[in-house]
Amino acid sequence: MVATGAATHGRQVERVLWIVLALNLMVAAAKFFYGLASGSASMQADGIHSVFDSLGNVIGLIGISLAARPADAGHPYGHSKFETYGSLAIGVLLLVAAFEVGTSAVAKLASQSYTASVTPVSFAVMVGTLAVNVGVTMYERRAGRRLHSEILAADAAHTLSDAFVSIGVIVGLAFVAAGFPVADPVMALVVTVAILFSAIGVFRAGLRTLSDHARIPANEVIRSASAVEGVRSVHAVRTRGTEAEVYCDLHVLVDPQMTVMIAHGLGDEVEAAVQARFPQVKEVLVHIEPDTAAERAEE
Numbered sequence: 001m002v003a004t005g006a007a008t009h010g011r012q013v014e015r016v017l018w019i020v021l022a023l024n025l026m027v028a029a030a031k032f033f034y035g036l037a038s039g040s041a042s043m044q045a046d047g048i049h050s051v052f053d054s055l056g057n058v059i060g061l062i063g064i065s066l067a068a069r070p071a072d073a074g075h076p077y078g079h080s081k082f083e084t085y086g087s088l089a090i091g092v093l094l095l096v097a098a099f100e101v102g103t104s105a106v107a108k109l110a111s112q113s114y115t116a117s118v119t120p121v122s123f124a125v126m127v128g129t130l131a132v133n134v135g136v137t138m139y140e141r142r143a144g145r146r147l148h149s150e151i152l153a154a155d156a157a158h159t160l161s162d163a164f165v166s167i168g169v170i171v172g173l174a175f176v177a178a179g180f181p182v183a184d185p186v187m188a189l190v191v192t193v194a195i196l197f198s199a200i201g202v203f204r205a206g207l208r209t210l211s212d213h214a215r216i217p218a219n220e221v222i223r224s225a226s227a228v229e230g231v232r233s234v235h236a237v238r239t240r241g242t243e244a245e246v247y248c249d250l251h252v253l254v255d256p257q258m259t260v261m262i263a264h265g266l267g268d269e270v271e272a273a274v275q276a277r278f279p280q281v282k283e284v285l286v287h288i289e290p291d292t293a294a295e296r297a298e299e
Contacts, residue, residue, distance in 0.1 A: 009245075013060075016152060017155075020159070024159075027129045031125060031166075032047025056158065059089045066079055077247065080244065083151050083244070087150045087206045090154060091203045101188060101191050101192045102189065105186075105188035108184075108185040123173060130167065134163050137163060141156040153243070157201050157202070165190070168187050169187055169191070171183075172188075214240070222235075230262075231253075231254065248281050250270075250284070253296070264288075267286040270284070
């Protein structure tokens with residue numbers, strides 16, 4: 001069931017990434033090539049940012065393809081963390097993009113070479129691509145929440161930062177048109193800062209998974225398990241894994257006179273109750289313990 005679920009999750013995430021990849025490439029081409037033609041450093045920077053969005057989509061496709069592979073002898077818990085590795089790779093690309101954009105802007109400021117020319121087409125290109133970015137962000141964010149996908153969530157945050165960057169570029173072009181050409185490379189530096197913040201967010205999310213950060217509040221798991229008839233107490237709840245594939249284990253205290261067969265059935269009911277409440281939980285390990293003073297002392 002886990003393997004099938006991982007494969008289905010992978011196909012759904014891949015479908016979203018292919019759509020976003022096509023849109024990002026269109027946006028990147030529009031901004032970069034017009035920025036190149038008009039000499040706008042901030043438009044070129046924004047275009048580079050969008051190119052790295054596209055490369056991130058490609059890495060996401062590779063990562064989710066690996067994550068969808070079924071469990072094997074070497075990976076008994078499956079390959080879901082490859083999605084996390086993919087999101088961290090996107091973070092590295094963001095750092096590279098920040099370096100490229102930042103050094104270009106600093107060079108223009110140092111040489112005082114302000115070559116941007118502003119036309120109505122400049123604003124049309126930026127406003128049009130901004131609209132696409134906002135639409136992509138909303139679509140990808142909803143899909144990320146629905147599929148519990150780290151890659152989609154990270155990429156949606158990145159695309160949202162791209163939208164804010166585009167707003168900054170539009171402001172910069174407006175200042176250039178008003179007679180302040182230095183605003184163009186200055187806004188390119190703002191782009192650099194935005195990219196760095198995106199990278200920090202991506203790394204933070206990925207490291208939460210790799211450090212086995214708790215995925216579900218323990219009290220919510222306890223509430224679900226305690227609702228099963230026959231469960232006297234629940235403790236030692238632990239959860240870990242990715243957003244889409246969570247592994248949970250917990251200790252359940254029951255009547256000391258309960259037979260092994262009944263206790264086993266009770267464990268199955270607890271497992272079903274937790275998974276019904278939290279569909280992202282792929283496996284629940286229930287430790288059955290007798291309800292004695294010694295066991296309660298460990299709670």
